[in-house]
Amino acid sequence: MTILLYDLVGSDERRPFSPHCWKTAFALAHKDLSFETVPTRFTEIAGIQEGAAKSVPVIRDGDRVVRDSFAIALYLEEAYPDRPTLFAGEGGKAMARFVERWSQLTLHPFIGEAALMDIHGMLGPADQTYFRESREARFGKALEEVPAGREAKLEGFRTSLAPLRTLFWHQPFIGGDGPLFSDYIVAGALQWARVASPFPFLAPDDPVAEWFARCLDLHDGLGRSVPAAA
Structure with a gap:
């Protein structure tokens, strides 16, 4: 089924x-x-x-x-234990939990703020009303004010990717020679940014961008099945 x-x-x-x-x-x-x-x-x-x-x-x-x-x-x-593993054992599960916390505390806040109005623009009227009310309550300010200054904060965001950047000097994926769920955690965050907003979150020559391109190519190009925001 x-x-x-x-x-x-x-x-x-x-x-x-x-x-x-x-x-x-x-x-x-x-x-x-x-x-x-x-x-x-x-x-x-x-x-x-x-x-x-x-x-x-x-x-x-x-x-x-x-x-x-x-x-x-x-x-x-x-x-589905007979299918390719997402964790490669208990250590991989523990690593994935760390990567998830790192992603949600490091990547998600900047992406969520910088892309906020772009996400709002993707929604239909009913969802726009819900999104505005819920996000303005969360941020304590008008929706339009949240992304202000994102260009000035971009360098800091890119600097925060240093743990990934240096990791990819040694191996092609977070999981090693091939991807594990830890890769999909971070790729999911960057795909959110890619699909929702044309804002240049990654520099084209960044090893993180090169890794992300490898992730987009996985599984017959599943990630590329949705074009980047223009």
Whole structure:
């Protein structure tokens, strides 16, 4: 039975943009599992599987409904042990938890702020209302004010990528010779930026950009199936 992935979209169903949903899509492809996406807008999340979740991603695999990208990856690893591994053992799981915290504390804040108005522009009217109300409450200011000064903060963001940049001097992926779920965690964050905003988060000659290009090429170019924002 084909797995269903509830995937966050805006007004254009062909442009899923959630970093967490992209993590899951990469993980499903890594496991060589057939899946279909269910385009889901912010205001439709509450209706997923009779209220099974408050956020996406969510997958339905037969009778099983699993939410949260990390929990989904753990489920896929356990349910399909004969497929390519996402973690390569308990050490890989521990590494992935560290990478997830690093990504959410280092990458997500700048990307989320810098791309905020671009994301708003991707949404339909109902979702724009929800997005404005929820984000203005979160940031404590008008939506338009949040990305202000992103150009001045860009150098600091790129500097924060130094742990990745120096890692890729030694190996092609975070997982070593090939990708693991840790790679998909970071690739999901950068795919969020790539799909949502034309802002140049990465310098073209950055080893991180070269690694990200390798990730976009994985699984028959799954990441490139959605063009970059123009």
